[in-house]
Amino acid sequence: MVAAAVVSARTYADFTTEATFEIKKCDIHKLDEAPATQVVMTREEGLQYYRTMQTIRRMELKADQLYKQKIIRGFCHLYDGQEACAVGIEAGINLTDHLITAYRAHGYTYTRGGTVKEIMAELTGRRGGIAKGKGGSMHMYTKHFYGGNGIVGAQVPLGAGVALACKYLGNNELCVSLYGDGAANQGQIFETYNMAALWKLPAIFICENNRYGMGTSVERAAASTDYYKRGDFIPGLRVDGMDVLCVREATKFAADHCRSGKGPMLMELQTYRYHGHSMSDPGVSYRTREEIQEVRGKSDPISMLKDRMLSNNMASIEELKEIDVAVRKEIEDAAQFATTDPEPPLEELCNHIFYNNPALEVRGTNPWTKLKSVS
Amino acid sequence: RLKNIVLGWNDLLCSKPMMVRDALNQAMDEELERDERVFLLGEEVAQYDGAYKVSRGLWKKYGDKRIIDTPITEMGFAGIAVGAAMAGLRPICEFMTFNFSMQAIDQIINSAAKTYYMSAGFQAVPIVFRGPNGASAGVAAQHSQCFAAWYAHCPGLKVVSPWNAEDAKGLLKSAIRDDNPVVFLENELMYGVPFEMSEESQSKDFTIPIGKAKVERQGTHVSLVSHSRYVSHCLDAAVVLAKEGIECEVINLRTIRPLDVECIETSVMKTNHLVTVEGGWPQFGVGAEICARIMEGPAFNYLDAPATRVTGVDIPMPYAKILEDNSLPQIKDIIFSVKKTLNV
Numbered sequence: 001m002v003a004a005a006v007v008s009a010r011t012y013a014d015f016t017t018e019a020t021f022e023i024k025k026c027d028i029h030k031l032d033e034a035p036a037t038q039v040v041m042t043r044e045e046g047l048q049y050y051r052t053m054q055t056i057r058r059m060e061l062k063a064d065q066l067y068k069q070k071i072i073r074g075f076c077h078l079y080d081g082q083e084a085c086a087v088g089i090e091a092g093i094n095l096t097d098h099l100i101t102a103y104r105a106h107g108y109t110y111t112r113g114g115t116v117k118e119i120m121a122e123l124t125g126r127r128g129g130i131a132k133g134k135g136g137s138m139h140m141y142t143k144h145f146y147g148g149n150g151i152v153g154a155q156v157p158l159g160a161g162v163a164l165a166c167k168y169l170g171n172n173e174l175c176v177s178l179y180g181d182g183a184a185n186q187g188q189i190f191e192t193y194n195m196a197a198l199w200k201l202p203a204i205f206i207c208e209n210n211r212y213g214m215g216t217s218v219e220r221a222a223a224s225t226d227y228y229k230r231g232d233f234i235p236g237l238r239v240d241g242m243d244v245l246c247v248r249e250a251t252k253f254a255a256d257h258c259r260s261g262k263g264p265m266l267m268e269l270q271t272y273r274y275h276g277h278s279m280s281d282p283g284v285s286y287r288t289r290e291e292i293q294e295v296r297g298k299s300d301p302i303s304m305l306k307d308r309m310l311s312n313n314m315a316s317i318e319e320l321k322e323i324d325v326a327v328r329k330e331i332e333d334a335a336q337f338a339t340t341d342p343e344p345p346l347e348e349l350c351n352h353i354f355y356n357n358p359a360l361e362v363r364g365t366n367p368w369t370k371l372k373s374v375s
Numbered sequence: 376r377l378k379n380i381v382l383g384w385n386d387l388l389c390s391k392p393m394m395v396r397d398a399l400n401q402a403m404d405e406e407l408e409r410d411e412r413v414f415l416l417g418e419e420v421a422q423y424d425g426a427y428k429v430s431r432g433l434w435k436k437y438g439d440k441r442i443i444d445t446p447i448t449e450m451g452f453a454g455i456a457v458g459a460a461m462a463g464l465r466p467i468c469e470f471m472t473f474n475f476s477m478q479a480i481d482q483i484i485n486s487a488a489k490t491y492y493m494s495a496g497f498q499a500v501p502i503v504f505r506g507p508n509g510a511s512a513g514v515a516a517q518h519s520q521c522f523a524a525w526y527a528h529c530p531g532l533k534v535v536s537p538w539n540a541e542d543a544k545g546l547l548k549s550a551i552r553d554d555n556p557v558v559f560l561e562n563e564l565m566y567g568v569p570f571e572m573s574e575e576s577q578s579k580d581f582t583i584p585i586g587k588a589k590v591e592r593q594g595t596h597v598s599l600v601s602h603s604r605y606v607s608h609c610l611d612a613a614v615v616l617a618k619e620g621i622e623c624e625v626i627n628l629r630t631i632r633p634l635d636v637e638c639i640e641t642s643v644m645k646t647n648h649l650v651t652v653e654g655g656w657p658q659f660g661v662g663a664e665i666c667a668r669i670m671e672g673p674a675f676n677y678l679d680a681p682a683t684r685v686t687g688v689d690i691p692m693p694y695a696k697i698l699e700d701n702s703l704p705q706i707k708d709i710i711f712s713v714k715k716t717l718n719v
Contacts, residue, residue, distance in 0.1 A: 098462065132495035139493040146461055146498065151485050157451050158486055161458020168414070168440065168464060175462075191451025198446070352492045353530055355499035356554040360633065362530075367671035375496065 029236035053083035084301035088247025112145035120338035153186030163203035182213020200263035228268035241269030392569035398540035402547035417469030453479030470506035488531030508560035519692035521655030545583030588635035594624030
């Protein structure tokens with residue numbers, strides 16, 4: 001992640017370079033230890049987490065705007081509220097590790113190395129999109145990031161497969177596989193738990209529990225809502241997903257466990273989405289506005305980090321405001337690109353069917369239309 | 376002495392007959408040896424030597440890392456195989472039969488087949504899904520379905536259906552070397568059938584290209600187009616018909632998707648008659664596609680009669696032998712259909 005260095009009016013010598021924070025203890029399952037509750041965050045880290053979360057937040061809000069203007073079509077599942085998860089996880093692993101998630105994926109596409117510009121242009125279906133306009137919101141890929149997956153739960157076995165490859169190749173890398181509280185009841189996830197544990201795959205399974213699978217609350221979908229225990233024989237942690245430091249510590253803890261060859265771990269991140277399930281869901285028929293407001297008021301991940309930094313003299317209000325301004329500009333520029341970049345050329349329609357393959361002919365809508373497909 | 380010389384030549388040109396299962400075994404063995412990233416996973420593939428003994432000896436030779444026994448969880452292990460392919464390995468995912476692949480079909484289609492396209496060429500999925508397809512003997516409805524049409528429907532997949540041992544070896548090696556998802560449809564009833572293997576098929580680099588059909592028998596009166604086990608039936612029918620002066624051209628499709636339409640068209644433009652033969656059900660099947668493609672191409676004008684499809688009966692597979700026998704194309708059905716098509 002490239003963290004922009006923000007020059008503020010005050011000199012760096014005025015700020016605390018690092019501070020120790022007391023974070024919530026994780027609930028543990030089949031573990032003797034828990035992640036640390038006293039953690040150190042440097043000023044640099046704090047600024048980076050702040051900027052990244054703010055970028056995701058503003059990017060998602062811009063996507064909301066563009067969707068309402070009908071410039072983004074189809075499915076659009078927004079991540080605002082959950083930023084601490086993506087940012088905290090990335091802080092606990094390396095870019096050389098691997099990650100896969102479901103369709104609420106814009107934040108992860110960013111933390112894994114995608115640019116706001118190419119993410120937004122993918123949402124608007126333009127040739128400059130990260131998938132050249134062919135994937136859309138749910139199908140964005142980048143190095144060591146396997147999407148963006150539309151079929152609920154399917155990404156979990158895939159992620160375990162990536163972990164198998166890590167073990168097979170002996171590269172000390174691991175794979176984080178994310179899924180929601182809705183997906184957590186999928187059979188294929190339990191099949192995956194079994195094989196990952198059996199074969200001691202370096203896999204971290206992470207349930208982003210945002211309390212609702214579409215419009216169905218966790219109590220109405222799961223006989224057991226202790227998602228961190230559902231891996232049974234797989235050790236688990238339940239983590240405050242609104243606190244980027246909690247997420248980071250838990251991820252580091254899980255990563256160490258995996259890399260030491262002990263096999264998979266499971267993490268449940270308790271988080272919240274401000275938007276409805278997708279842009280076609282106002283998000284208030286199955287939950288109250290008061291609930292949304294309460295989370296925003298008391299547990300917003302960006303506010304929490306901001307308060308921590310300010311009260312520990314790790315940054316100034318002006319400095320953070322400058323970051324906000326820079327982020328806004330980045331998003332505006334990206335949106336500008338995303339709305340003006342041309343759509344993919346029709347000549348590309350049939351390309352990318354096969355990799356490393358001679359060109360082939362593809363039938364068009366009628367027998368006389370023969371289209372060309374290249375790798 | 377002349378006899379000895381002739382026999383000596385014979386030995387050079389043909390090898391000992393090889394069964395289809397051994398040809399498959401040899402293909403996998405050679406590819407496992409050639410490329411460290413290739414590995415096999417599936418139920419009973421390792422310590423059991425394969426439910427149908429196709430992977431016999433491989434676990435002993437390559438060990439746990441490369442020959443992996445899975446629990447009975449198709450959706451899970453197929454997904455794991457696809458993920459491993461995405462991350463740089465080259466898995467061979469075995470389904471004990473393709474009937475069980477239905478449990479995993481989402482991973483095959485949505486995770487494997489479509490990903491290269493959805494990612495606009497970023498993420499390839501070099502995987503082979505293989506196993507027995509279609510009817511066996513006496514295994515009844517849930518274990519007898521032919522999936523050729525279902526998989527061949529989907530862009531992003533290659534679907535291969537070998538007939539004899541040489542096909543099995545050459546096509547499986549090609550499938551494993553292919554950087555794309557390949558559905559490799561074997562046939563349990565063919566596993567134990569021996570075939571002569573050509574000289575060139577002895578080479579460790581012997582491959583048969585995916586997407587090219589083979590004319591197994593030249594003929595002038597009718598084109599018999601088939602895949603897998605029914606190629607044998609077509610050849611047998613051709614022998615009987617030849618005695619009555621009807622010369623059948625028998626085409627072994629070898630690959631269902633992409634279909635070698637050109638080969639079929641060339642044949643039909645010569646014979647003017649087309650009969651397709653398959654074990655699968657008629658509706659929306661392989662034969663149906665062939666007929667549609669012929670209509671859309673140059674060969675249509677050469678047809679002297681509508682094309683005929685010989686298929687499995689449009690019912691779930693029954694158990695009792697007499698019922699089962701009458702649920703699938705028999706040689707007499709092919710002969711009957713050829714004569715009807717030729718109006719003789």
